[in-house]
Every structure is written in C-alpha cells, then in structure tokens.
Amino acid sequence: NAGVMQNPRHLVRRRGQEARLRCSPMKGHSHVYWYRQLPEEGLKFMVYLQKENIIDESGMPKERFSAEFPKEGPSILRIQQVVRGDSAAYFCASSPPGQGLFEQYFGPGTRLTVT
C-alpha cells in the first residue's frame, strides 16, 4: 500500500506566478489535510477536506489560496500570484473515512521556493 504521495517535491516559482501542489492520499483514505511549515516554525493547519467538500478552511489565507479534493484524482492546493512569503514546505496528510479519532499519515512534502 503506497503511502501519501505529493508532487512535485520541489517547486520554484517567480513572484506573481501560480503554484499547484498535488496530494494523492493513501488508498482507501477520503480525508485530506494540508499544512504549511515555514522555516524554523512548526507545521500550521491550513485546510481539511473530504471528497468534494471543504470541511474546515480556517487556517487558509483568505486571498490567493484555494484547495480542492475532487471525486476523482488528487487533492490540489493552489496558490495564485505567489509572493516570497509563500516560500515554505507544504505537507498533506490523509486519514481513513468515518467518524472518530484517526491517525494522520503525512506525505514527504512539497518545498516551494518563490524567487
């Protein structure tokens, strides 16, 4: 059973460009979480999605950031008009369907560098 996959692993964008980060959850998992880790800081929650639904986006910046988890295909975190402050490692995690407390399995992260 393959783990959580993220691509690309490294992404370089110039200021003003768009960044698209992809996350394929573990097989059978229907919950996806996105976190951002700035240099020298802890991971910060951004958004929690289930298939075709955003459950909690309280950690997402109000502008330029969006996330989706379509019925088919990976979850996408999209950052429009990137700025230098967006440079960070972006991790996604997945967990199984259902209610209750679940283990979250993390992917290897995408390291975004904005030049």
Add this chain to the structure above:
Amino acid sequence: KNQVEQSPQSLIILEGKNCTLQCNYTVSPFSNLRWYKQDTGRGPVSLTIMTFSENTKSNGRYTATLDADTKQSSLHITASQLSDSASYICVVSDLTGGGNKLTFGTGTQLKVEL
C-alpha cells in the same frame, strides 16, 4: 487559542543513553495529544496518540506520558540509536473536527552521537 511549547529546543546525547523531552500545552476542550518524529526533509511520522483517559503509551523504545491536570506530556526515548536523530514534535487537538485538527509545537531537535 491552542498552544504547544516544547523543551529543550535541541539536545545532543550519546548513543545508548536515554532522554526525556517535555511538552506543555494549552487546548480547550482537550481531545488528544500526539508525538511525531520528523526526519530532515521528510514528513512527520506518528509515534503515539493519547486521549485524556490515557496517561502513558509505549511504542517500542518510545514511551509517552500525559498529565491532563498539569497539561504536560513527556516523551522518553530508551537506549537511543543514531537513527533517532530527528525532530520530535508534540501535537495537540481540541474537539473541533472530531479531534483531527492538529496544533503542532516547534519540536525538539535531537542528535544522537557515537
């Protein structure tokens, strides 16, 4: 607002020795506390999850404790190995989102040397 503070910030120990990492947290209402290990350049890997009714949980050479009254947790590593060199992160969650919305500490950077 949920908060997690960890100490020490960094630690160097010799291979074979034991160590204990500390975590103080503020979360309301408490749902669970987790410890993760994060190798450089990798995603975090879960070591333990504890709810309020659990005060100790082991995973191999890792043993976590939880004192819900003082809002403190510790992670004890026994007979350390070079591969234990990593960041150890304390994570808490309240009941929002079923206890799955996580607040991370900044971690204790552990280095195990020969």
